[in-house]
Amino acid sequence: QQQVKQSPQSLIVQKGGISIINCAYENTAFDYFPWYQQFPGKGPALLIAIRPDVSEKKEGRFTISFNKSAKQFSLHIMDSQPGDSATYFCAASRETSGSRLTFGEGTQLTVNP
Amino acid sequence: EAGVTQSPTHLIKTRGQQATLRCSPISGHTSVYWYQQALGLGLQFLLWYDEGEERNRGNFPPRFSGRQFPNYSSELNVNALELEDSALYLCASSLIVVLAGGYTFGSGTRLTVV
Numbered sequence: 001q002q003q004v005k006q007s008p009q010s011l012i013v014q015k016g017g018i019s020i021i022n023c024a025y026e027n028t029a030f031d032y033f034p035w036y037q038q039f040p041g042k043g044p045a046l047l048i049a050i051r052p053d054v055s056e057k058k059e060g061r062f063t064i065s066f067n068k069s070a071k072q073f074s075l076h077i078m079d080s081q082p083g084d085s086a087t088y089f090c091a092a093s094r095e096t097s098g099s100r101l102t103f104g105e106g107t108q109l110t111v112n113p
Numbered sequence: 114e115a116g117v118t119q120s121p122t123h124l125i126k127t128r129g130q131q132a133t134l135r136c137s138p139i140s141g142h143t144s145v146y147w148y149q150q151a152l153g154l155g156l157q158f159l160l161w162y163d164e165g166e167e168r169n170r171g172n173f174p175p176r177f178s179g180r181q182f183p184n185y186s187s188e189l190n191v192n193a194l195e196l197e198d199s200a201l202y203l204c205a206s207s208l209i210v211v212l213a214g215g216y217t218f219g220s221g222t223r224l225t226v227v
Binding site for chain 1: 220
């Protein structure tokens with residue numbers, strides 16, 4: 001019940017296109033859903049996060065869509081750029097008490113010029 | 114403000130040896146988390162420390178252990194190293210209640226067991 005499943009494993013998009021990464025979770029106690037971006041040789045960095053009281057959150061070109069009934073959430077990257085090429089991880093946790101994050105398996109995004 | 118710092122950046126050990134990895138959290142953060150990122154396996158939760166106490170532990174054998182010091186820095190020890198322990202070990206810190214910022218990760222220690 002602690003799993004977070006992420007797809008696709010890898011994604012190739014042309015510059016200017018939309019990148020979409022999907023995640024599904026099982027534990028209904030999860031109440032915090034962040035996305036992390038990781039470049040080679042670096043640790044993951046928080047990109048954007050959402051809580052289940054909203055269905056969508058947008059920050060610049062990055063949007064999280066959240067479907068509580070389906071227990072799914074997704075990351076949309078609009079106008080994808082070569083600099084967005086990285087590995088993206090979705091995660092989930094119970095926000096209170098500093099609970100640990102459960103991560104998806106990661107998606108390697110390549111944006112071709 | 115300094116971020117999460119980890120040392121060393123790279124570590125090469127022989128099978129059967131012990132490895133010690135260190136982490137300094139962001140100033141004011143009391144919680145430290147350790148994750149293992151093996152190739153192709155995503156991030157696997159290892160340990161969570163807060164206020165010097167181990168709060169939670171992932172599904173790893175007892176030879177993975179650690180501690181948190183009074184200044185909130187932390188140490189991860191891996192005893193009796195095995196080849197499959199080769200991975201990037203990431204440390205993250207947070208306030209005890211993660212309200213908005215989520216975790217902040219360091220750049221990791223790349224452990225290679227030969």
